[in-house]
Amino acid sequence: MIESALLYLFAASALAGAVLMLVVRHPMRVALALIATMLSLAGVYAVLGVHVIAVFQVLIYVGAVMVFMVYVIMLLEMRDRSLARRYSALLVPGIAGFALLVGTLGLGLWRDAADAPGAGDSAAYGVQSFSIAFLNDYWLHFELVSVLLVAAVVAAIAVLKVESASRG
Amino acid sequence: MDKMQLLLTLSAALFAAGLLGVIVRRNVLVMLMCMELMLNGVNLSLVSFAQQNGAVAGAVLVFLIFVVAAAEIAIAIPIVLLLVRAKRSLDLEAYADLKG
Numbered sequence: 719m720i721e722s723a724l725l726y727l728f729a730a731s732a733l734a735g736a737v738l739m740l741v742v743r744h745p746m747r748v749a750l751a752l753i754a755t756m757l758s759l760a761g762v763y764a765v766l767g768v769h770v771i772a773v774f775q776v777l778i779y780v781g782a783v784m785v786f787m788v789y790v791i792m793l794l795e796m797r798d799r800s801l802a803r804r805y806s807a808l809l810v811p812g813i814a815g816f817a818l819l820v821g822t823l824g825l826g827l828w829r830d831a832a833d834a835p836g837a838g839d840s841a842a843y844g845v846q847s848f849s850i851a852f853l854n855d856y857w858l859h860f861e862l863v864s865v866l867l868v869a870a871v872v873a874a875i876a877v878l879k880v881e882s883a884s885r886g
Numbered sequence: 887m888d889k890m891q892l893l894l895t896l897s898a899a900l901f902a903a904g905l906l907g908v909i910v911r912r913n914v915l916v917m918l919m920c921m922e923l924m925l926n927g928v929n930l931s932l933v934s935f936a937q938q939n940g941a942v943a944g945a946v947l948v949f950l951i952f953v954v955a956a957a958e959i960a961i962a963i964p965i966v967l968l969l970v971r972a973k974r975s976l977d978l979e980a981y982a983d984l985k986g
Contacts (some may be wrong), residue, residue: 725889729896736903736923745915745976752919755900759926762893766937771948778952783922783959790963791915798975805910806978812909816902823898827891851942852949859946863953870957877964 725765732758743804745791753784770848893934900927912978914966918959925955 735755739748756779763772852860900923907920929951936944973980 722889725892729892732896733899733903736900739916739920739923740903740907740911745913745919748913748916748919752923755923756926759930762896762930763933766893766933768933768937768945770945771933774949774952778956779922779926782956786959786963787915787919790966794915794967794970794976796976798977801913803912806912809910812906815909816906819905820899820902823902824895827894827898847942848945852946856943856946859950863950866957867953870960874960874964877961877968 721765725762728758728761728765731755732762741804743801746788749784749788749791752787753780756780756784770845890934890938894931897927897931897934900924900930903927914969914976914978914981917978918962918966922955922959925951 732755735751735758738751739755742748742751756775760772760775760780763769763775904920904922904924904927907923908917911917911920929948932944932951933948936948969981970976
């Protein structure tokens with residue numbers, strides 16, 4: 719009972735953060751709304767019992783990605799036209815496409831509601847079973863992903879180097 | 887409304903809100919954050935299906951997706967920095983000559 723109440727609470731707060739992202743003006747406030755949404759999603763994962771994923775959501779998304787984003791927003795603090803006018807000329811077609819997408823997805827969800835099985839147990843999602851599976855069966859993926867991260871860092875440096883070389 | 891349906895509805899709503907943000911907002915950084923919102927929405931549906939299935943592979947896949955998202959943002963931010971240095975603006979209309 720309290721679990722389902724918490725689930726509804728976190729889902730509503732994630733949705734509220736997403737709506738807030740669309741209407742507030744300043745990028746910093748958008749970033750804060752996105753952080754609120756991600757924290758609520760971490761709460762949803764925790765209620766579902768997948769604690770490993772909830773911890774990773776907070777550590778990687780809020781701790782790394784959004785801190786990086788907030789830092790760049792502070793770095794690029796400038797008064798430009800995008801602050802005065804929030805929405806582009808695509809506002810009306812964008813909202814029409816949004817309504818179409820929501821209608822289609824919602825219709826599909828309601829139609830398939832009858833034979834949707836309930837959520838199963840989450841015994842397989844403890845830290846122990848995750849770690850054992852991760853480092854025994856998926857070690858190659860782990861190594862590949864670390865290679866990908868190194869490549870991303872090198873590419874970021876290369877992009878900024880090209881720019882500073884072209885400026886003299 | 888049962889639990890699975892609630893989660894999938896939330897996932898679809900987050901994805902749709904992110905897509906709407908990418909289309910209608912003018913600020914490049916805000917568009918980038920809306921893309922992150924879309925990724926989070928899709929990730930939520932992956933987690934709910936994996937948890938319903940009870941397979942550990944789902945958790946591993948979600949972890950790898952988190953790392954790939956971090957790599958993606960590490961590339962996207964320098965590109966935005968380059969655009970801002972070149973055009974002195976975060977406004978989308980300043981980049982209208984980036985064609986072809």
